[in-house]
Amino acid sequence: MYKGIAVSPGVSIGTAYCIHEVFVDPGRQLLEAQEVPAELARFENARKKSIADVRGLQKKVATQVGQDAAAIFAVHESILQDPALVGKVRGWITEQKMSASAALAKLLEFYRKLLEKSGDDYLQERIADIRDVVERLTSYLSTALNKESKSLSGPVIVVADELLPSQVVMLGNRPVNGIVTQAGSQTSHAAIVARSRGIPAVSGVNGILAHTKTGDTIVVDGREGHVIINPDAEMLAAFRKLEREFVNLRDQLAHNHDQPAITADGHELELLANINGVSDAQAAIAMGASGVGLYRTEYLYMIHPSVPSEEEQLANYRDVIAASPNKCVTIRTLDIGGDKTVPFLGRGHYEANPFMGWRSIRLSFEYPEFFLSQIRAILRAAAPDHTDTGNSRRNVKMLFPMVTTLEELRRLKAMVLRAQRRLEVEGLAFGQVDFGMMLEVPAAAVMIENMLPAVDFVSIGSNDLVQYLMAADRDNPKVSHLCQPLSPAVLRVLHSVVQACNRHGKPVTLCGEMAGLPQALAVLLGMGLRRFSVSPAVVPTVKEVAHHLTIPHATDLLHRALKLKTTKQIQSMLKAQLLAIAPNLGPILMQ
Numbered sequence: 001m002y003k004g005i006a007v008s009p010g011v012s013i014g015t016a017y018c019i020h021e022v023f024v025d026p027g028r029q030l031l032e033a034q035e036v037p038a039e040l041a042r043f044e045n046a047r048k049k050s051i052a053d054v055r056g057l058q059k060k061v062a063t064q065v066g067q068d069a070a071a072i073f074a075v076h077e078s079i080l081q082d083p084a085l086v087g088k089v090r091g092w093i094t095e096q097k098m099s100a101s102a103a104l105a106k107l108l109e110f111y112r113k114l115l116e117k118s119g120d121d122y123l124q125e126r127i128a129d130i131r132d133v134v135e136r137l138t139s140y141l142s143t144a145l146n147k148e149s150k151s152l153s154g155p156v157i158v159v160a161d162e163l164l165p166s167q168v169v170m171l172g173n174r175p176v177n178g179i180v181t182q183a184g185s186q187t188s189h190a191a192i193v194a195r196s197r198g199i200p201a202v203s204g205v206n207g208i209l210a211h212t213k214t215g216d217t218i219v220v221d222g223r224e225g226h227v228i229i230n231p232d233a234e235m236l237a238a239f240r241k242l243e244r245e246f247v248n249l250r251d252q253l254a255h256n257h258d259q260p261a262i263t264a265d266g267h268e269l270e271l272l273a274n275i276n277g278v279s280d281a282q283a284a285i286a287m288g289a290s291g292v293g294l295y296r297t298e299y300l301y302m303i304h305p306s307v308p309s310e311e312e313q314l315a316n317y318r319d320v321i322a323a324s325p326n327k328c329v330t331i332r333t334l335d336i337g338g339d340k341t342v343p344f345l346g347r348g349h350y351e352a353n354p355f356m357g358w359r360s361i362r363l364s365f366e367y368p369e370f371f372l373s374q375i376r377a378i379l380r381a382a383a384p385d386h387t388d389t390g391n392s393r394r395n396v397k398m399l400f401p402m403v404t405t406l407e408e409l410r411r412l413k414a415m416v417l418r419a420q421r422r423l424e425v426e427g428l429a430f431g432q433v434d435f436g437m438m439l440e441v442p443a444a445a446v447m448i449e450n451m452l453p454a455v456d457f458v459s460i461g462s463n464d465l466v467q468y469l470m471a472a473d474r475d476n477p478k479v480s481h482l483c484q485p486l487s488p489a490v491l492r493v494l495h496s497v498v499q500a501c502n503r504h505g506k507p508v509t510l511c512g513e514m515a516g517l518p519q520a521l522a523v524l525l526g527m528g529l530r531r532f533s534v535s536p537a538v539v540p541t542v543k544e545v546a547h548h549l550t551i552p553h554a555t556d557l558l559h560r561a562l563k564l565k566t567t568k569q570i571q572s573m574l575k576a577q578l579l580a581i582a583p584n585l586g587p588i589l590m591q
C-alpha cells in the first residue's frame, strides 16, 4: 500500500496503465546509411499522424470542454510544424545516422537544457508541451507501446509521473476509473481534471512508477490517499464493495441537480460554482448551481499569445455571463504569479518564494493600463443588454485576489472609480458591480473589521488562506499534513472572519476547495456561512450534505470541533458524526 495525497474522492479498481517515458536507449540506435531514407519517411509518417491527432483533439476538446482548453493543442501543432525543430530531427537522422526515436530523445534534451538555461519560468514550462509532442511522435514510432495499451481491456487506472493535457484527453476514449500521479497536489492539473470528472485520484505518491507495471490490478482510494497494487482476494473484495457504493452514490447524487440547496431545517444556501471558462459555466447549470461564485480569469491570459485586449476580454466575459446560471457571475481579476504564469507578464523573472511574492493584485498594480483594461471590461460586461428582461437580469460582481491591506483596497476602489469616469466620458455603457475582496492572507483576516467597511462582499479563498496560515505550500506533498483546512488554527480564523462579516451585514462566500469537503461543510454551516462556491462536479455533494444537516446540529459540531486540540481529532470526530447521519456518504468522505 502506498500513501499519497487524496485529491479526488471515491474508490475505484482497475488495470494499471503506466505512462512512462517511452524512449529507447539512443546510444544503441545508429542506422546503416541505406536505412536513412526509410527512417526519414517513418518520422514523417509519425509527424503526419501526430498532426492529425492534435487537430482532432483540438476539435474534440473545443466542443467538449471549450475553446480555452483546446488552445493547448494549437500550440502542439505549431511545435509539430516548426521548421527549426523538424529540421534538427531530420538533420540528426541524416547526418548522425540516428534513429528517429533517438533523435527525438536528443531533441527533448536539447530544449530542456536550452530552456532551463533561460531562467525564464514561462519558457521552462513550455518544455512540458515539447515533451508531450515528442512522446506522441515516439509512440507512433514505438510499436511496443501501442501494443501494450491496446491489449488492455476494461477500465484503467492511469499511473503517471504527472499527467499532461493531451494524455488526459486521449484517455477520454477509454474508461478511466482512477488517476495516480507521483508529482502534483490538490491543485495540479491531474487533480483538477479528476475532480471535475468525478474520478477518484491520488497524487504525490513517491516512486509508484517503479513499483507498478501496466496490467497490474490497482486500487485507488481517493478519500484516504491510498493506492494498493495487486491486492489479495480479501482486500479486493472489501474495496469492490466500497467501489460499488461510490458509483451508486455518484449516480444517485447526479439526480439532485434540480433540488433546492437547503438544510434539513429549511435554511436556504446560495450554492455557486467555481469556473475557468464557458464550458465550466454550462457544467455549473447542469449540476444545479445557482450562479458562478468565482470566475478565474487567468485561463484567458495563460493561453493568449500576447495581451488580450479590452474588447477580447469583454467578449469573453459576456460569453461567460450568458452561459452561467441566472447570469450571475463573480469575476475575479487576474490572479497570476505563485504557480501560474502568463506569456506577457513577469517574464524572465525569478523569485525565491513566488507564493509570497509578486502575485495577483501586487502584479496587476504594476501594469496599470492592463489592470484598468480588465476592470473596464468587467464593468462593461455588467451593462444590461436586450436579453436582460424580467427575471433574467445579469448580476455581475468584481472580486480582487490576495488583498493584504486596507491601502490596497483604497487603491483598488480608486481604480474602479477612475475606470467608471473614463467610460462615462467615452460614452461606453457599463453596469453597477459589487466590489469584493478575496480573504486569503492571514493579515487581512486579522484586520477584517477594518477592511469590511471598504468592501461590498468577501470571498474566502481557503486554499491560499490555509497555506499561508499554516506556512505550508499547498502544492508540496511533503507538507500536505500541515496544509489542512480542518486544523484548529484554520477553524478559529475562519470562525472569526465569518462572525465579523455577519456582524457587519457583509455577504461572505467560501470559494476554496474546502467547501466541497462534507466534513468541512458541516462546521462552516455551524459558523454561520450560507454561501459556498465549489467546482461544478461537487455541487450535488454539497446539496446532499446540506439535506442531512440542521443548523443547530452544524453549530453543535462546530463547538465540538473547537474544543478539540488536533486536526486528526477534528477530522475523525466530524467523519464519525457525518457517517452517523448520512451513512451513504461513506465512499466520498475524505480523511
Ligand code: PEP
Pocket: 294, 296, 335, 440, 460, 461, 462, 463, 464, 465, 511, 512, 513
Ligand atoms: C483560494 O485560494 O481558495 C481560491 C479559491 O483561489 P485559487 O485556488 O484560484 O488560488
Ligand code: MG
Pocket: 401, 440, 461, 463, 464
Ligand atoms: Mg487563491
